[in-house]
Amino acid sequence: GDSVTQMEGPVTLSEEAFLTINCTYTATGYPSLFWYVQYPGEGLQLLLKATKADDKGSNKGFEATYRKETTSFHLEKGSVQVSDSAVYFCALTSGTYKYIFGTGTRLKVLA
Amino acid sequence: EAQVTQNPRYLITVTGKKLTVTCSQNMNHEYMSWYRQDPGLGLRQIYYSMNVEVTDKGDVPEGYKVSRKEKRNFPLILESPSPNQTSLYFCASSLMVAYNEQFFGPGTRLTVL
Numbered sequence: 001g002d003s004v005t006q007m008e009g010p011v012t013l014s015e016e017a018f019l020t021i022n023c024t025y026t027a028t029g030y031p032s033l034f035w036y037v038q039y040p041g042e043g044l045q046l047l048l049k050a051t052k053a054d055d056k057g058s059n060k061g062f063e064a065t066y067r068k069e070t071t072s073f074h075l076e077k078g079s080v081q082v083s084d085s086a087v088y089f090c091a092l093t094s095g096t097y098k099y100i101f102g103t104g105t106r107l108k109v110l111a
Numbered sequence: 112e113a114q115v116t117q118n119p120r121y122l123i124t125v126t127g128k129k130l131t132v133t134c135s136q137n138m139n140h141e142y143m144s145w146y147r148q149d150p151g152l153g154l155r156q157i158y159y160s161m162n163v164e165v166t167d168k169g170d171v172p173e174g175y176k177v178s179r180k181e182k183r184n185f186p187l188i189l190e191s192p193s194p195n196q197t198s199l200y201f202c203a204s205s206l207m208v209a210y211n212e213q214f215f216g217p218g219t220r221l222t223v224l
Contacts, residue, residue: 034212043115043201043215044154089153097161098169099144099213103153 002027006090006102013080013109021075021105023064023090031094033057033066033073038087038104047075047088080109113138115216117202123222124192132187132219134202142205143185144169144213145177147198154201160185192223 007022025031032051036044048057053068062077073090090102115136124130136143144159146169156169160179174196176188185204189196199220203213 043217044203044213045215046212049212091154097142097159097167099156099159101146101154101156103151 002031002092002094002096002098002100004090004092004100004102006088006105009087009104009106011105011107013107015082015109015111016079017109019075019077019080019084019107021088021090021107023073023075023102025071025073025090025092027071027092027094027100029094031092033064034091034093035062035064035073035075036089036091036101038089040086044089080107082109082111085109113214115202115204115214117200117216117219119219120217121220123224125224126193127191130189130192130221132189132200132202132221134185134187134216135183136185136202136204136214137183138204138206138214139182140204140206140214141182142207142213143179144203145175145185145187146201146203147171148201148218149198157187157200192221194223197221197223 003026034049035047037047038044048059050057050066056065064075087104089104118133141162145157146154155171158177160166202216205211205213
């Protein structure tokens with residue numbers, strides 16, 4: 001079945017450091033790919049998405065490119081801030097009406 | 112304000128005592144879903160609904176029931192809760208599942224003693 005694998009956390013970075021959180025997927029067909037962010041005590045909210053191969057999603061300085069050849073959707077940000085500290089989830093949906101999430105990666109940014 | 116609401120936000124109960132967690136959205140979304148979040152396991156889908164009276168199982172449906180009698184509401188029912196259902200539960204909705212983001216409620220933290 002479909003699955004999402006993302007890197008284990010926690011990831012601890014200093015402010016202004018470069019961030020990469022890896023995400024790879026297994027899916028039949030042509031899934032849509034998402035990154036969601038969860039701040040402490042809150043529900044998830046969409047960070048960015050990509051719906052077809054080679055699409056790049058971007059928002060708030062974060063980017064991710066849908067790579068069909070490597071089945072990957074890695075999240076990147078050039079310069080993280082303390083306010084980016086949160087849990088990040090990679091997710092996919094394909095034509096089955098199901099939504100598959102990764103296990104989440106906790107990011108802690110130190111001032 | 113467009114939102115998904117859940118009630119209660121926190122609940123402590125005992126094994127076997129039936130409970131219902133309500134979920135309501137005001138965005139006229141067709142698709143609604145329930146998830147549980149557990150440490151190290153991420154979010155796992157319990158049930159989802161494509162529209163009124165249309166529901167289907169997610170990856171972890173055992174011990175749960177749902178109903179979708181109105182478009183805006185999608186309650187989660189635990190007929191006989193057990194300690195392994197202690198978790199953080201999220202309801203979400205979207206216009207339709209493909210390509211569109213899901214909007215999440217604030218979560219319900221359930222403890223079953």
